[in-house]
Amino acid sequence: MIKENSEIILSVKNLTANIDDKQILKGFNLEIKAGEIHAIMGLNGSGKSTFSKVLSGHPSYEVTGGEITFLGQNLLELEPEERALAGIFLAFQYPIEIPGVSNLDFLRVAYNAHQKYKGLEELDAFDFDELVREKLDIVKMRDEFLERSVNEGFSGGEKKRNEILQMALLEPKLAVLDETDSGLDIDALRIVANGVNQLANENNALLVITHYQRLLDYIVPDYVHVVSDGRIIKTGTKELALELEEKGYDDVVASAMVGV
Numbered sequence: 001m002i003k004e005n006s007e008i009i010l011s012v013k014n015l016t017a018n019i020d021d022k023q024i025l026k027g028f029n030l031e032i033k034a035g036e037i038h039a040i041m042g043l044n045g046s047g048k049s050t051f052s053k054v055l056s057g058h059p060s061y062e063v064t065g066g067e068i069t070f071l072g073q074n075l076l077e078l079e080p081e082e083r084a085l086a087g088i089f090l091a092f093q094y095p096i097e098i099p100g101v102s103n104l105d106f107l108r109v110a111y112n113a114h115q116k117y118k119g120l121e122e123l124d125a126f127d128f129d130e131l132v133r134e135k136l137d138i139v140k141m142r143d144e145f146l147e148r149s150v151n152e153g154f155s156g157g158e159k160k161r162n163e164i165l166q167m168a169l170l171e172p173k174l175a176v177l178d179e180t181d182s183g184l185d186i187d188a189l190r191i192v193a194n195g196v197n198q199l200a201n202e203n204n205a206l207l208v209i210t211h212y213q214r215l216l217d218y219i220v221p222d223y224v225h226v227v228s229d230g231r232i233i234k235t236g237t238k239e240l241a242l243e244l245e246e247k248g249y250d251d252v253v254a255s256a257m258v259g260v
């Protein structure tokens with residue numbers, strides 16, 4: 001879906017970030033345009049999740065240098081909830097449980113907060129119920145999940161589907177899926193991937209953080225980036241993910257370093 005002159009959704013320049021005074025991101029650069037799907041891969045501990053946490057505005061991470069621009073705004077000046085309202089959606093590996101709050105109520109509050117922010121009509125319980133039931137089909141979820149507390153007692157795969165349901169309702173400009181595929185059985189992986197593919201269009205963008213080439217058979221990326229020691233050291237197309245699977249990271253990292 002790559003087009004010349006597409007809108008730049010995310011621009012990350014020379015980003016450095018610490019956790020507990022330890023530098024994890026060491027000059028991270030990335031540009032994502034509308035209509036693009038990007039995948040980030042890399043060894044354990046290379047900084048992939050740190051990057052997604054920094055995007056979300058997680059308070060444990062300190063940005064020490066560089067820039068993040070999201071739709072032309074300085075993302076680093078925005079509070080975490082403002083980032084979500086501005087159109088960044090992050091699906092984490094371990095979605096939180098909220099006992100005592102029904103999934104339906106939670107989704108409606110989140111949906112209406114976004115509608116209000118965009119100056120659009122908020123929906124009452126009746127109209128929202130209708131909307132959410134239309135979206136359930138995208139992730140093949142049964143409506144009983146709407147009545148249960150948010151993620152409480154959901155299996156790992158059900159939590160992931162619930163994340164994609166949220167994404168379907170909020171229609172973000174940038175969705176970041178951080179290891180959404182981990183722990184999914186093959187059917188759930190297809191359902192989640194199909195859901196994501198239905199939501200991807202020329203006006204939004206997707207960033208998928210994954211260890212598994214297999215996910216990229218279903219969600220086909222325009223670009224694959226390899227992260228090593230806190231920065232992107234190599235960018236390629238889908239074939240790069242195949243190469244990583246075949247040769248392992250050592251070879252790919254070593255050859256990228258030769259060119260540095």
Ligand SMILES: Nc1ncnc2c1ncn2[C@@H]1O[C@H](COP(=O)(O)OP(=O)(O)OP(=O)(O)O)[C@@H](O)[C@H]1O
Binds near residue numbers: 019
């Ligand atoms: N509180 C902390 N203090 C010190 N180091 C930390 C802390 N939290 C995370 N780290 C380190 O930051 C590094 C990057 O972690 P991160 O979770 O971003 O890696 P990742 O690439 O997502 O790894 P994985 O593929 O295993 O999920 C790791 O070496 C981790 O041990």
